[in-house]
Amino acid sequence: MTSTAISVRVRPRLRLVKVASHRYKLRTFASQSFAGKYASFQRYNSKLGRWVVLKRVVLKANSTGVAPTVITSRSFRSSVRGGFRVRAALGQAQVGACHAPGLSNTVRS
Numbered sequence: 001m002t003s004t005a006i007s008v009r010v011r012p013r014l015r016l017v018k019v020a021s022h023r024y025k026l027r028t029f030a031s032q033s034f035a036g037k038y039a040s041f042q043r044y045n046s047k048l049g050r051w052v053v054l055k056r057v058v059l060k061a062n063s064t065g066v067a068p069t070v071i072t073s074r075s076f077r078s079s080v081r082g083g084f085r086v087r088a089a090l091g092q093a094q095v096g097a098c099h100a101p102g103l104s105n106t107v108r109s
Contacts, residue, residue, distance in 0.1 A: 011103075059073065
């Protein structure tokens with residue numbers, strides 16, 4: 001008896017860190033590099049009840065990582081006012097067919 005093959009799409013791990021006032025670092029951990037792909041930096045708008053895109057961040061290759069995990073990262077600035085919840089997201093168009101869309105943790109701006 002043989003089993004049918006199935007495909008499983010895994011979300012990349014996104015980690016957003018506030019490193020200083022108006023400065024953030026985003027790292028992605030996945031089985032492939034996301035260098036050249038766009039992550040959207042978002043803040044939560046409580047009046048609208050949804051996440052609003054503030055800027056697009058282009059990810060760059062990183063030399064660190066333990067195989068088979070590939071780390072792609074980017075440090076960037078944002079002028080978002082303090083006190084807002086912010087996060088980063090990688091949409092389906094950016095991650096490709098092998099992965100599911102990913103969201104980072106939320107941090108206070």
